[in-house]
Amino acid sequence: MAPSSEATPAFVRLAAHPLRWRLLTELATSDYRVRELVELLGQPQNLISYHLRLLRGGGLVTARRSTFDARDSYYHLDLERCAHALAATGTALHPALRLDPTPPTPPASTRPTxxxxxxxxxxxxxxxxxxxxxxxxxxxxxxxxxxxxxxxxxxxxxxxxxxxxxxxxxxxxxxxxxxxxxxxxxxxxxxxxxxxxxxxxxxxxxxxxxxxxxxxxxxxxxxxxxxxxxxxxxxxxxxxxxxxxxxxxx
Missing domain, CATH: 3.40.50.2300 (Response regulator)
Structure with a gap:
């Protein structure tokens, strides 16, 4: 008998959708307004808004009114919550897959970034x-x-x-x-x-x-x-x- 969808970690159910994954990818680098995401992903605004609403409901994305134009909202990906969700996902599959975050080290370069x-x-x-x-x-x-x-x-x-x-x-x-x-x-x-x-x-x-x-x-x-x-x-x-x-x- 196939496992029920309830057994699937919430992060997997949210991130597995191709459009939501693209939204997560864009928001991982910067905060954006809806119209900017529409332009970046080339999808209708109502579709972008629908999937953003699902990501917000899952606690991965937050929204805040712009201080420049209150009619706009900026969407932000909570990378800390994503990190915890990914770690929990690995553990749910097998205890040996528990992720231990490694502190990042600054890269060496001939010219400092x-x-x-x-x-x-x-x-x-x-x-x-x-x-x-x-x-x-x-x-x-x-x-x-x-x-x-x-x-x-x-x-x-x-x-x-x-x-x-x-x-x-x-x-x-x-x-x-x-x-x-x-x-x-x-x-x-x-x-x-x-x-x-x-x-x-x-x-x-x-x-x-x-x-x-x-x-x-x-x-x-x-x-x-x-x-x-x-x-x-x-x-x-x-x-x-x-x-x-x-x-x-x-």
Whole structure:
């Protein structure tokens, strides 16, 4: 007698559909709006929306209103939940297939991979991402951050939580303007703010553009910074294996 579908792990049932797998693949690299996914996958919007709804119901994908245009929503793949689901799937098939995650190591390269993080004020989200990527790679990645409308100084809660959690000291760092990045070469340009994504300038050498739709913690009070740092740290850890030495060559 064939096993019932109820015995199949939920992740397998969700990911096995070809269109849902393509959605997961695209969302694994960047947050996207529905119309962007329609263009990337070449499928009707109602079909894309239907499968996104199933992925959201399974807890793999989340959605959040854009801070640039509230009529839009950004969809985000929870890679941490996917990692746990994959591990559980292997264990369900056979105990010997339990996955033990191996901490990623920064790749060796003749030229360090260059990453630029951007947000509007360069006072919280992007300097947090800059500091965490530098922390996790021990300086093997050349990383900086900038903003379209930089504030006068870094947010004190950003400074405090990085110091308390990671021992990172940003007291002497000041926000930078995107204009100061003109002429510099980047392999990755990662926006953490819906507004700056719309105004971020083009850089030479065709860097890979990635978007992380993360709310500004400064608008939600001090407790929001803990969630923001956790979210960014998770995304940074999943970014590390993507920073391949092949893309970092001159």
């Amino acid at each position: 260059a990453v630029l993080f951007t947000c509007t004020g360069n006072s919280a989200r992007s300097p947090i991402a800059e500091a965490l990527l530098r922390h996790h790679t021990s300086g093997h990645v050349k990383v900086t951050s900038a903003g379209s409308h930089p504030r006068q100084e870094l947010h004190p809660n950003a400074i405090r939580i990085l110091r308390d959690r990671y021992g990172i000291d940003l007291t002497n760092q000041r926000p930078r303007h995107l204009d100061a990045m003109t002429g510099r070469r980047f392999d990755y340009v990662i926006s953490l703010c819906d507004k700056v994504r719309e105004v971020c300038p083009d850089f030479g050498h065709h860097p890979r553009r990635i978007h992380w739709s993360i709310p500004d913690p400064a608008t939600a009070g001090a407790p929001a910074f803990a969630h923001t740092v956790t979210d960014i740290d998770t995304r940074i850890r999943h970014l590390l294996p993507v920073l391949t030495p092949q893309e970092a060559q001159p």
